[in-house]
Amino acid sequence: MGFVYEDVWSVNFTPPENITNADSVAIFHEALKNTLRSMPQITELSFSGNNIPFSMNTSNTAVSYGKHKKVMANVYNAGEDYLKVLNMKMKSGRWITKADAVSKNRIIVINSRLESELFDGQSAVGKTLGDDFPGLDQQNASQLHIVGVVENIKDKGSYQEIESGMYHPIDTGWARWTGTILLKVKPGTDATFESKLFKTLSNTIGTNIEIEHLDKKLISKNKIMVVPMIIAGVVAGFLIINVALGLFGVLWYNINKRRGEIGLRRAVGATGNSVSNQLVGEALVLATISLLLGCFFAFQFPLLNVFDLASGTYIAAIVLSVIFIYVLVTLCALYPGKQAAAIYPAVALHEE
Numbered sequence: 001m002g003f004v005y006e007d008v009w010s011v012n013f014t015p016p017e018n019i020t021n022a023d024s025v026a027i028f029h030e031a032l033k034n035t036l037r038s039m040p041q042i043t044e045l046s047f048s049g050n051n052i053p054f055s056m057n058t059s060n061t062a063v064s065y066g067k068h069k070k071v072m073a074n075v076y077n078a079g080e081d082y083l084k085v086l087n088m089k090m091k092s093g094r095w096i097t098k099a100d101a102v103s104k105n106r107i108i109v110i111n112s113r114l115e116s117e118l119f120d121g122q123s124a125v126g127k128t129l130g131d132d133f134p135g136l137d138q139q140n141a142s143q144l145h146i147v148g149v150v151e152n153i154k155d156k157g158s159y160q161e162i163e164s165g166m167y168h169p170i171d172t173g174w175a176r177w178t179g180t181i182l183l184k185v186k187p188g189t190d191a192t193f194e195s196k197l198f199k200t201l202s203n204t205i206g207t208n209i210e211i212e213h214l215d216k217k218l219i220s221k222n223k224i225m226v227v228p229m230i231i232a233g234v235v236a237g238f239l240i241i242n243v244a245l246g247l248f249g250v251l252w253y254n255i256n257k258r259r260g261e262i263g264l265r266r267a268v269g270a271t272g273n274s275v276s277n278q279l280v281g282e283a284l285v286l287a288t289i290s291l292l293l294g295c296f297f298a299f300q301f302p303l304l305n306v307f308d309l310a311s312g313t314y315i316a317a318i319v320l321s322v323i324f325i326y327v328l329v330t331l332c333a334l335y336p337g338k339q340a341a342a343i344y345p346a347v348a349l350h351e352e
Contacts, residue, residue, distance in 0.1 A: 002153035002162075003053070004087040005214040007189065010052050011181040011201065012210040022172040029175065035204055036183065041193045044085045044184035047170055049077035052180060053086070053155035054217035063144065063166065064130040065118040073114050074165040077174050082167070083150070085182045091115075093125040093148030100147070101169040109148040114164035124149050129166075157221040240328070247332035251283060255340045263345045272341030279340055283333040284326065291322055 019028050029047060036045050051057040051074070064070040082088075083095045091112050100107035108129070115124040129144040144166075152162045170178055185193070194211055201209050255262070262275055295318060301307075302314040 001158075002088070002151055003155075005053060005218060007185050007187050008085060008214040009183045009185060009194075010048075010055075010212045010214065010217075011183060011197075012050070012212070013179050013181075013201065013205050014208050015177060015179050016205065020176065022175070025172070025175045029178075032181075032204060035200065036181070039193075039197070039200070041185050041189045042183050043186060044081055046079035046081040046085045046182050047175075047178050048079065048082060048180045048182050049075075049170075049174070049178070050180050051076060052182060053153070053214055054157060054221040056221075063114070063118070065127065069118050071114060071117050071164055073110070074163055076165060076167045077170050077178065078167045079170055082182065085184045086153070088153060089151040091149040091151050092123060093146070095148055095150070096167060096169040098169075101171040101175075105145045106143045107147050107169060108144050109150055109167040110146055111150050111162075111165045112152045113162055114166060115149050117164055157218065157225060159222060159225040244328060244332055247283070247329060248336065251279065251333055251336040252339075255279065255336050258340075259343060262340050262343050266343065267345035275343075276334075276337035276341040279337040280330060280333040283329050287325060287329045291325060295322070 036042055051059050059075045061075055063073050080098050124146045127146050298318050302311040
């Protein structure tokens with residue numbers, strides 16, 4: 001995953017309405033951090049934006065380098081200890097500090113994927129990006145100074161690909177609306193401390209408070225991806241069973257209609273294996289004809305870039321589907337073929 005999410009809790013709260021100016025917000029945040037640090041079960045903590053790992057929240061913007069390179073990137077507001085809480089690894093440069101929040105220039109740290117997309121193997125540290133973030137004028141929009149590159153993390157769940165991202169320090173503009181804290185707790189910390197933490201925060205903040213565990217959020221996030229796949233798998237399995245039964249029934253009917261032909265072949269010297277192989281071969285020939293038609297339409301998907309997936313994914317799916325269909329047809333034809341091979345020539349000719 002690229003980071004450690006075990007024993008990491010998130011605290012979501014509504015910022016007090018009576019705290020509005022920058023100095024009051026800074027004092028409130030410092031007091032809250034001191035209160036939490038006084039608890040021995042908490043080893044690290046950091047304020048954060050609401051798009052924490054495995055959450056349903058997303059914030060992104062288009063960033064550019066030069067005139068022709070423009071990429072959509074996730075935007076994360078992070079405190080100076082965000083890196084320690086999640087045990088993320090720096091690739092180059094440094095992490096954001098408290099001083100960066102009041103810097104004249106907008107300081108950011110980007111992830112390794114965004115670096116590779118924009119800089120073609122060159123180091124991103126020290127370079128400046130353009131930004132289309134909402135609410136910024138064009139003068140400020142060109143002041144994104146990169147001070148570090150962090151290794152990629154899979155913060156969208158186990159089954160989601162790594163996305164481009166950049167990390168902003170929580171400046172005075174964002175601090176007023178920041179209502180999420182990430183806590184690194186000691187292993188084995190139980191619900192007793194969670195109850196104590198909730199009461200302490202209620203007395204300190206006095207607003208709605210929600211405590212979540214990142215490992216449980218990962219399970220919920222993965223279910224969103226897994227459940228539709230299970231439903232699709234059940235539907236696909238039902239269709240496959242129906243197709244298999246249909247093939248089996250058609251081949252069985254075909255054998256009964258051709259008992260005279262099969263009996264005559266056996267009477268003039270054909271072996272049981274040759275009769276069985278003939279029926280299986282006929283089924284495979286018909287399957288090949290249908291697959292050629294089906295593949296013609298299937299190959300339109302990578303050509304038209306439907307669903308914005310890599311061409312290799314489509315090709316792998318088509319190849320695996322073709323193999324699966326051949327195996328299915330062969331299995332459905334084997335038993336009727338064996339039944340045809342067991343037909344006695346005298347009985348078949350007598351019936352004819």
